[in-house]
Structure formats: C-alpha cells, structure tokens
Amino acid sequence: MSTPLCPVCQAKGRRLKPLTVTSLARSEVLARLTVREGFHYCPTADCAVVWYQPETGEVVDKSELKVRVGMKETVDPRPICYCFGHDAAEFEADVSRQGHSDIPAEIAGKCKQGLDRCEEKNPQGACCLGNVNQVVQAAKGKRAPAPAQPFAQVADTACCGVEENEADDGK
Ligand SMILES: [Zn+2]
Incomplete structure (x- = not known):
C-alpha cells in the first residue's frame, strides 16, 4: 500500500485522526471541508499545505489553522x-x-x-x-563551527546547459 503524497510538494505524510482536524482547523475551514477523515499531514517545512485528503483532493493551508505550525x-x-x-x-x-x-x-x-x-x-x-x-x-x-563542505553542493550541469530544477534540500 503506498502512502498518498502531498499534492503540492509530493512528500509522504502520515494519516491523521479526525480529532486533529476538528480541533485545529478554523471553524470556516471545517464548514468548508466535506470530510474529516483521511487527512494526511505534510511534513515539508516550506510547503504551505498542512493537511491533504487524497480521496477528495481537499487541502488545508497553514493559514487555515487556529495555531501556527x-x-x-x-x-x-x-x-x-x-x-x-x-x-x-x-x-x-x-x-x-x-x-x-x-x-x-x-x-x-x-x-x-x-x-x-x-x-x-x-x-x-x-x-x-x-x-x-x-x-x-x-x-x-x-x-558549532561549520565543517568544510567539499563540493557536495555543486550541482551537475546537464550537457545541454539546462539545469534541473532540483528541490532545495537546505535545512
Ligand atoms: Zn506538502
């Protein structure tokens, strides 16, 4: 069974209980959502999606929660x-x-x-x-003093000169 991915950043998220959604979503968001079950949490730091529901396609953005993420x-x-x-x-x-x-x-x-x-x-x-x-x-x-970073960050350049738009994995 594959884990449904965040529709925006494609990260794997874990499934939530409805309690998390009902407790933390703003009331107008709860009124909008068609379901409470089956939401998953997107763990990506720079993805604004907090929860997504792969079956209905519904997403809840970080601005739609009662708390800051x-x-x-x-x-x-x-x-x-x-x-x-x-x-x-x-x-x-x-x-x-x-x-x-x-x-x-x-x-x-x-x-x-x-x-x-x-x-x-x-x-x-x-x-x-x-x-x-x-x-x-x-x-x-x-x-700690930053360790030397020998060339690990240098991206490969494609032969045609077009660089792939790689996901920024800087933490
Ligand atoms: Zn995401």
Missing part, C-alpha cells in the same frame, strides 16, 4: 511542543547558552505520565519529540 515557519513564534507550550526559540536559546536543552527530557517525562494531548493539539497529530530533536540538532549545528 512552527515547523513550517521561519519567524517567531514557532510553536514546536503544543502540549506543554514550547517554542523553537526556547530550545535555540538553551543550546546557545549551554550547548544543550533539558526541555526534551522534560517533555518525554510528561508524555510518559500520559499528560500529552498530541492528537488534539499538534497539527501533525503526533508527538513533537522528533521535531524537538530536529530543532535542537539544527541549533547545535549553528553553534
């Missing part, structure tokens, strides 16, 4: 942990101050106690810890 924003506030209210800037401040952040362990502890409400609060309908680690790792990368 921190993983798809470059300007603060960028909420990452919706259950316990942590913003990307908090993790970045921790890393720049002390080289690491204690918040992820704190979040994991609260999840273990069953205090998380990811399906209701997080637009991706799942635990934020993967995103948290991504943000922390990116912040650590910025803090």
